[in-house]
Amino acid sequence: MAHLCLxxxxxxxxxxxxxxxxxxxxxxxxxxxxIGPNGAGKTTIFNVITGVYKISGGSVAYDGQTISGLRPHHILARGIARTFQNIRLFTAMTALENVMVARHCRTRSGVVGSVLRTRRQRAEERAVRERAMAALDFVGLANHADAVAKNLPYGLQRRLEIARALGSDPTTILLDEPAAGLNPSESRDLMEMIQRIAKTGVNVLLVEHDMSVVMNVSHRVVVLDHGVCICQGAPAEVRSNPAVIEAYLGSEAD
Incomplete structure (x- = not known):
């Protein structure tokens, strides 16, 4: 299984x-x-890993190979998928179509095959649909496959973004504030989903401000402040670290 190393x-x-x-x-x-205050560099790390930003120093390796400098679609093909802080769905497409789009990095049929509807192309299209339906089922959206994305409630749109990321068959998934805007019940469902994803062997890197989610699902927590890693360790260790408390709450002197 793949190992991500910064x-x-x-x-x-x-x-x-x-x-x-x-x-x-x-x-x-x-x-x-x-975790970290706003502007700490959390989303910047996501953009570095997925090839949106170029690094100025250091390296990012995945499965033992350097991925620094690769284009985003090549990194996706390597097995790293992500969601976004602000939902980015194809709003006029159905839930199923949104997830099927994510399969483009796994398909092999070219333009000629698509135009001529070759046997190989038809078989691949069936496989894409089946895999997309499996991803929707995993997040509890199988019954909404034909619903237009913009008509889904906000909480289900969040789930659809995760399903689309899973549709690319990632070995690592980056979730950018997936609990934002969710009610307590939806947050509990999200925690259970994240744990199920990890149990399938997929690595999960999570940016989240909801500390109940972070502390309940994380094996380890990395804390950033002004672009610097100030602490990392098990949730209990991080929660009691004085530097973390000061970064979030301010020192007594302040």
Whole structure:
């Protein structure tokens, strides 16, 4: 199974240092959460891993191979999928179609096969549909497969984003604030879903502000502040760390 490793990763945009020598890893079937104040660099790390941002120093390796500098679609093909803080669905397409789109990195039929409707192309299309339905079923949306995405309630749109990421058959999934806007019942369902994903052997890297979600599902927690890793360890260790408490709550002197 794949192992994600960030070593001394730095990112700067002109004079702004967004990340400074950040190092951590993500092991097979593990749930690791990135936490920190707004602007700490959490989403920047997601963008680095998925090839949206180029690193200024250090390296990102996946399954023993450097992926720093690869384009996003090549990284997706390697097995790293993600969701977004702000929902990004194809709103006019059905739930099933949204997940089927994610299979493009796993299909082999070309333009000629699609036009001529060859036997291979038809078989591949059936396989894409079946895999997409399996992803919808995993997140509890099988009964909404034909629903147009924009007509789904907010909580189900969040689930659909996760289903679309799972539809690409990832070995690592990056979830960017999946509990944002969810009610307590939906958050509990989300925690159970994240744990089920990890049990399938998929690594989960989570950015989340809901500490009840973070502390209940994470094997390890990595804490960022102003682009620097100030602490990492088991949830109980992180929760009692003075540097973490100060970064979130401010020091007594403040």
């Amino acid at each position: 070593t001394d990763v730095s990112v700067h945009f002109g004079g702004l240092q967004a990340l400074t020598e950040v190092s951590f890893d993500l092991r097979p079937g593990e749930i690791v959460s990135l």
